[in-house]
Amino acid sequence: MFSSKLNGIAILKNQHFSKEELLTFAENLSDRPGEIQDKLLHWEFGPVMEMKFDQLAQNYLFSDEVVPFHWDGAFYREPRKLLFFCQESEGNGGETLFVNTELLWNSLADKEKEDCTKVTLTYRTEKKAHYGGEIKVPLVQKHPSNGATILRLAEEVETHLNPVSLEISGIPNADIFYQELRKKLYDPEFMYEHSWQKGDLLICDNFTFLHGRRALGGNLKRSFMRIQIL
Numbered sequence: 001m002f003s004s005k006l007n008g009i010a011i012l013k014n015q016h017f018s019k020e021e022l023l024t025f026a027e028n029l030s031d032r033p034g035e036i037q038d039k040l041l042h043w044e045f046g047p048v049m050e051m052k053f054d055q056l057a058q059n060y061l062f063s064d065e066v067v068p069f070h071w072d073g074a075f076y077r078e079p080r081k082l083l084f085f086c087q088e089s090e091g092n093g094g095e096t097l098f099v100n101t102e103l104l105w106n107s108l109a110d111k112e113k114e115d116c117t118k119v120t121l122t123y124r125t126e127k128k129a130h131y132g133g134e135i136k137v138p139l140v141q142k143h144p145s146n147g148a149t150i151l152r153l154a155e156e157v158e159t160h161l162n163p164v165s166l167e168i169s170g171i172p173n174a175d176i177f178y179q180e181l182r183k184k185l186y187d188p189e190f191m192y193e194h195s196w197q198k199g200d201l202l203i204c205d206n207f208t209f210l211h212g213r214r215a216l217g218g219n220l221k222r223s224f225m226r227i228q229i230l
């Protein structure tokens, strides 16, 4: 069977969307019936998050720092798909990384798979942006649409701007286990790195993939509209 690390990601170049047009486009990508609130995840700022560098950021997402791998909605409600529309990007930095955890899982040896199924992860963070609290999740999960095995491994966030702590239970030598698996997230066999250009529209499956970003470096103009599709 044909399998690619990009299965579950769609990219369109040179797109033009107003905020209203993007909302309509995103709404049509939802399989759910009902009103816009049933189709798109709404936060206190609404369904569209404007992502750009903020010198006074209280949270690392809006700083120029690295964003470690995670999935969206973990502390609240998990959307099925994520839509990113790039409004500005200039030069190197701020590349978004996507890791296909279905492929990663399939590559593991039987013993590694056995260890993974024993693991529970506990994440904690203070609510300084739009999310926060404590969650406990099994590392190995099933994709709710296609039933494939996926991995829910968000990395610990070590920053002074709203850190996220991680506690691993279920196996001995949890730290070694975490470091080994974490290394695999960055293996180019499973990871895709997207360098942004203005007008890029990217849609990704929020269950198959974890995502993160490189530090912004000189690309402080990088800005997006991000919509989460239920």
Ligand SMILES: [Fe+2]
Pocket: 070, 071, 072, 211
């Ligand atoms: Fe995210």
